[in-house]
Amino acid sequence: MGEENKENLTKSGSGAANNDNVEQTCETVDDDVKCYTFEEIRVHNMSNDTWLIIHDKVYDISSFLEEHPGGEEVLLEQAGADATESFEDVGHSTDAREMLQQYYIGELHVYFYYISWTMWLLPAVVAAVVGIVYRYYMFEHKSS
Numbered sequence: 001m002g003e004e005n006k007e008n009l010t011k012s013g014s015g016a017a018n019n020d021n022v023e024q025t026c027e028t029v030d031d032d033v034k035c036y037t038f039e040e041i042r043v044h045n046m047s048n049d050t051w052l053i054i055h056d057k058v059y060d061i062s063s064f065l066e067e068h069p070g071g072e073e074v075l076l077e078q079a080g081a082d083a084t085e086s087f088e089d090v091g092h093s094t095d096a097r098e099m100l101q102q103y104y105i106g107e108l109h110v111y112f113y114y115i116s117w118t119m120w121l122l123p124a125v126v127a128a129v130v131g132i133v134y135r136y137y138m139f140e141h142k143s144s
Ligand code: HEM
Pocket: 052, 059, 061, 064, 068, 069, 070, 071, 074, 075, 078, 083, 086, 087, 090, 091, 092, 093, 094, 095, 096, 097, 099, 100, 103
């Protein structure tokens, strides 16, 4: 499970936590910062319990819904999900970005997918056997 085995870095919300080939890391050096998976975040999608992800950070905006100048509807549409794109599309002011800090509750877990050497072993052995059998067959065929 070394760093060198990491082949493909992908974020996923597809219940990947139980996959052996997934290593969870939190992109922060602070131990006291809480990390949340997509699974944990997406259940907070109600008007009295609303979390959002913006730029891999998690915000509990339950108390902000009614105050939002853009209305609570747009926030509820993104509840429990990644709102980065819609947040950026609106072109929020610096003030709005600063407001985010007070709702910050933690970081999004980033999943690193890597392909372990064992996953290459079986196809490599199969390819080698097929190659040997093919050469043997060709040799037999020529000499007969
Ligand atoms: C916690 C996250 C958010 C905060 C703190 C926030 C804050 C604000 C603030 C302060 C404004 C006033 C204009 C400005 O200063 O830019 C605003 C406007 C607006 N926001 Fe948000 N916002 C958030 C998330 C979102 C999201 C996810 C959407 C999704 C579509 C959204 C949609 C809008 C819209 C449409 C307006 C424009 C309202 C208007 O001009 O009439 N906001 N927001």
